[in-house]
Amino acid sequence: MKKQYRNYSPSFKKKAVELSYARENTKQVCEELDIPYSVLHRWRKESQDYGKNSFPGRGKPKLTDEQKEIALLKKQLKDISEEHEIFKKGGEHLLQERQVKFRFIKHHKFKFTVEKMCKVLKVSTSGYYNWLKAKVSKLWLYNQKLSELVTTIFKDSFESYGAPRVKMALEKLGHCISRPRVARLMKANGLFARRKRNFRITTDSNHKYPIAANILNQNFKVSRTNQVWVSDITYIETKQGWMYLTVIIDLFNRKVVGWSMSDNLTTEDTIIAAWNMAALSNVITEELIFHSDRGSQYASYIFTDIIKSYDGLVKQSMSRKGNCWDNAVAESFFKSLKTEWVYKHKYNYRSQAELSIFSWIETWYNKRRIHSTLGYKTINEFETEMYNQNVAA
CATH class of the missing domain: 1.10.10 (Arc Repressor Mutant, subunit A)
Known part of the structure; x- marks a missing residue:
């Protein structure tokens, strides 16, 4: 080949x-x-x-650490220089009403960035853009004041207060406000109370993202590479904490074409990292079905936008709710990984687990392990056989 x-x-x-x-x-x-x-x-x-x-x-x-530090210092020096110039030009506006500050920003946006002027003048960028869109009303000004109070209360509680407790704190300050309104203000400012969890789960289907149809529908037989990719996320226990493994498997040859290992479940560090690896080594020229469960990582806009960037060449598919068989290939992979490898090891650190699983995937599973679904051949043997058949045809 x-x-x-x-x-x-x-x-x-x-x-x-x-x-x-x-x-x-x-x-x-x-x-x-x-x-x-x-x-x-x-x-x-x-x-x-x-x-x-x-x-x-x-x-x-x-860059070495020293070179990176020098580059960072240069950037900081440039930022300080710009902020000093903004301060000289707009310092008189610091004690003015927000509308006066916003007008200054509007008039100087071609010289300085909006974000930097907002920082120097101590106003929010969202407030500035809202001011551009609509006339400033008393309600808007009051909401800005409430947002500042909500943020202060939330930070003072070490980010533990939810909407009910923030509402009570506001009432003590003389503000009559409903709990739903507090919840909206907290969401708009990205404030979410931290809660202790007894269990870590990798599939979070309780979200408001759109769910893709189940195009795959348990049809696990395909005729070529890059026709169907399946993906899932699992966790590996270490004494340092959970290590999360995301894989993308090509149904044609059962090869792990992309993977990522992380200490968190963010979309960027799980499926996007794994997708980038898969896309780097595989050129998608024909229609590809990408199948997964309904987890928030797969349904998130940041990932679905990547799928859409292929102009219809990649179609997303998701399992039915509560039906593990719809993603049986990925589930089977994790069962093999844990039974054959993970349960035999005790990991003190995530780095140990990462290196161990990397070795299992890249030197064993993708290279030398025989697969019953491939006629008890290794992936390399199966690929060679398929290549020879195509040449002969």
Whole structure:
């Protein structure tokens, strides 16, 4: 089969370097990961030279900690210089009403950024843009005052107060206000009370994002690569805390084409990171179905916008509520991972779990493990067989 040029994600490079040091057998690691020794040697040198700043990504400069600090100091100096100039021009407005400040910002927006002027004049950017859209009313001014009070009360409570308690604090200050109104103000300002949770779950389907139809409908037989990708998120226990693993699997060959490991469940660090890895190594030229559960990470606008950016080439599919069989392939992968590997290990740190699972996926599962669904062949053997059949046809 013709050898294709591979693109490696920064996560892959970092873990490959870690694995080479952990194994102390660079040649074996290169063979298992199917990468040239010279490439791994270059990655190891870059890791030694730049440490945590290595592998910044294509088009981004490699900087040492000292260089990054110098760049940051230059930016801070520039910001201070601009703020000083804004202060000289608009300092007389600091004690004025917000409308006067907003007019100053409007007249100088071509010289300074709106965000920086708002910071110097101590007004919110949202307040400025609201002022641009509509005439300032007494209600708007009162809402601004309430927003400031709500934020102060919330911060003073160490971010523990919900709407009911914030409402009571406002009433003590002489403000008669309903709980729903307080809740709206808190949401508008991104204020959410922290709550202790007894259990960590990876699938949060209790959200208001749109749900995609179940296009896949348990049809797990496909005829080519990049026809159907399935994805799911699971957790790995360590003494340091949970480590979350997100995978994207190609149904055609059962290969893990994308993965991410994180200490949180944000969309950026789970599915988007995994998607970026999958998209880096696979060119999508034909219709692709992307199937997952109804989790908020998959339904979020930030991720669905990525799906839409493919102009209809990628179609999103989601499992029916409470039906685990709709995403059985991903569930089966996690069962294999935990039964065959994770349950045999005790992880003190997330970094240990990350390196261990990276090794299992990239040197075993994707390379040497035989799969019953592939006729008891490895993924490489199955791909070679399919390639030869296509050539013969």
